[in-house]
Amino acid sequence: MKAIIVKRVDSGTPDTEEIRDLARAAGYEVVAEFTQSRKEDPALQVGEGKAAEIGRAVAESGAEVVVFDNELGPYQTYNLGQQFPEDTKVIDRFRLILEIFGQRAQTRKAQLQVELAELRYELPRAEAKTSLAKRDERPGFMGLGEYDESREQDIKDQISNIKDELDSIARTEADRRDRRRESGFDLVAMAGYTNAGKSTLMQSLAADIELGENEELHPDLDTTAEAQDRLFTTLGTTTRKMDMERRDVLLTDTVGFISDLPHWLVESFKSTLDAVYYADLVLLVVDVSEPIEEIREKLVTSHDTLYERNEAPIVTVLNKIDAVDEEELREKTEALSALAPNPIAVSGREQINLEGLRDRIDAELPDWERERLVLPMTDNTMSVVSWVHDHARVNDVTYTADEVILDFEARPSIVERSRAKAGELTSAPSA
Ligand SMILES: Nc1nc2c(ncn2[C@@H]2O[C@H](COP(=O)(O)OP(=O)(O)OP(=O)(O)O)[C@@H](O)[C@H]2O)c(=O)[nH]1
């Protein structure tokens, strides 16, 4: 489908790169672009002459869609439609992002989030229609549709139902995180701007897993975290076991960040980032091959998104170092030092310095503790011994006539659990 891009800025030179990328990501072929530097026109967003010019370009090029990078009010959308050839679709940046999300949503959760965002987009528009229709006591004011107050209530009800279902999914996921930690896994999440290379890095770091074996334990484990040079390739989250010698680590790939998202959209997708907010460690992935100013802006957006709720330590990963020379990397690292202290430089695709990254992950995660447990010999002792084998690295086991002595290393939470289990053996009357 052919599309025409429009962007208005109050002053200065409009940059259309991101909106073009977004349009392409939605599957549009961009055939022309129009920019304007002027104050917003309340009726048409752009000036009247510009709107007419765009209308002519639509007719000439056969474009079916006009995409505004600016947010369009309901009346602007309607008025613009009147200016353009019949059946021309007029959408803004946020509708476009919703379209992309709608195309990519594969899981129930992602679909619900897209629906929620669409309803939140629609609600103020339905309210505006109702209030205008009321004021003028004129049904179907300006052809905007039926005077219909029940539509508003309907949207509110749907929003509340979807939120309930999303809450219940979030609880299931929280339980799963708990279970995974109890099974001895550290949880590492990948975050960062869209197209930074998160999914590619994930593939390079992940161990091959046999799905059949893990299906029950990790229902969202996926064989592939798709990587592509387009925005928002990854919408849901994908979790895979990481290839690490010393620890059991689960790595989760998440949706990419983008700037200038309105509140209702961020709000709808927040639970996607739960994997990040509740991780033991966050890898903030940055495309270091981009111009320094762009990297800086994207880092700020990423930190803003994380800031609100994140509790885990953050390691900045400067990715795609294959695309820059040493001198450039040094300069950029230096220039970013305030935003990204002590980053680690890698290439996910070319597999450069992945060992360094693994070591760093290992160093940042909570230290394993060494423990020596003396278990009395009871009917249940062997089940505790096998539990410790499953959850810890056992250095030594000594059996005596009436005791088992375990020497092992594990996550602090696992050491705690094993002590509790040992305590139960001691207090339980032996058969
Ligand atoms: N030069 C270079 N390109 C890379 C590297 N890693 C990834 N890329 C490219 O960057 C593009 C985006 O990669 P993805 O892994 O899909 O990025 P992402 O961060 O998962 O993107 P979203 O899922 O859209 O948020 C692809 O074209 C990759 O081939 C790298 O180390 N070097």
Ligand SMILES: [Mg+2]
């Ligand atoms: Mg991705």
